[in-house]
Amino acid sequence: MSTAPVNPNKALWEKGDFTRIAETMRESGEALVGRIGITKGLKVLDLGCGDGTTALPAAKLGAEVLGVDIARNLVEAGNRRAAQQGLTNLKFQEGDATNLQPIPDQTFDAVVSIFGAMFAPKPFDVAKEMVRVTRPGGRIVMGNWIPNDPTLVAQILRISSAYTPPPPEGFVSPMTWGVEKNVLERFGGAGIPAEKVSFARDTFTFNFKGTPAQFVDEFRAYYGPTMNAFDAAEKNGKAADLQRELVDLFTSQNTSKQGTSIPATFLRVTVTR
């Protein structure tokens, strides 16, 4: 039996199958990559890349892309997708945003992390690592969900947190990356002055073929954070309440008559190294 200590950050994302949710994010991933200046030959790191929602379209634009993710199953899924699509300029490997060794300093023209690095612990280390592997004059682009925002993802987390035990002491919420002051502090700690950091509100739309209630079922069955919330709610006999709250949320945010289409606001951060 393995005696290696469990890394809860890794375990969370290897739980379930995030590719099921990522399938609903493809159009927005592609559109986002199209508007952040990814061009042929650019060396790009996609950090917390999942199975390649943004890494694949970046490679299709001709960039040399490395996808790094802590979850082994998502790295494998990403490499399968790259092979299926014949993309030889795209590779996925396991790695932790808090420590990107053995990647050398100043390797990339651009580091992209869309709802990825925000989920790593130790945000000051994460900022330092992103800066370290970016070449001088290069860019870092992060997409971060915004705490207390009225749109989908912040609301899923708000609802779920009411059903889960409080996090361990010292835990830093991933959502703190959606607050400009924190972002400036973290990149400031990595030597980046505030004038080199800019912010914009942007939108990512989740598109799912079934009903909003069926989309909630996908989250319940495959999305680690929601699976954990249901595990905790079940222990307290409250799973039906959590289900109802989420179905109400997804239904009220759905903008499509055919299936489910839910736009969600995020903070786009651009850092010039």
Ligand SMILES: C[S@@+](CC[C@H](N)C(=O)[O-])C[C@H]1O[C@@H](n2cnc3c(N)ncnc32)[C@H](O)[C@@H]1O
């Ligand atoms: C919400 S998913 C987003 C995935 C992908 N960027 C997308 O948009 O489809 C968060 C991703 O961050 C990864 N992640 C979480 N903590 C990480 C860490 N410490 N280092 C690298 N990746 C991490 C997860 O495994 C997961 O793939």
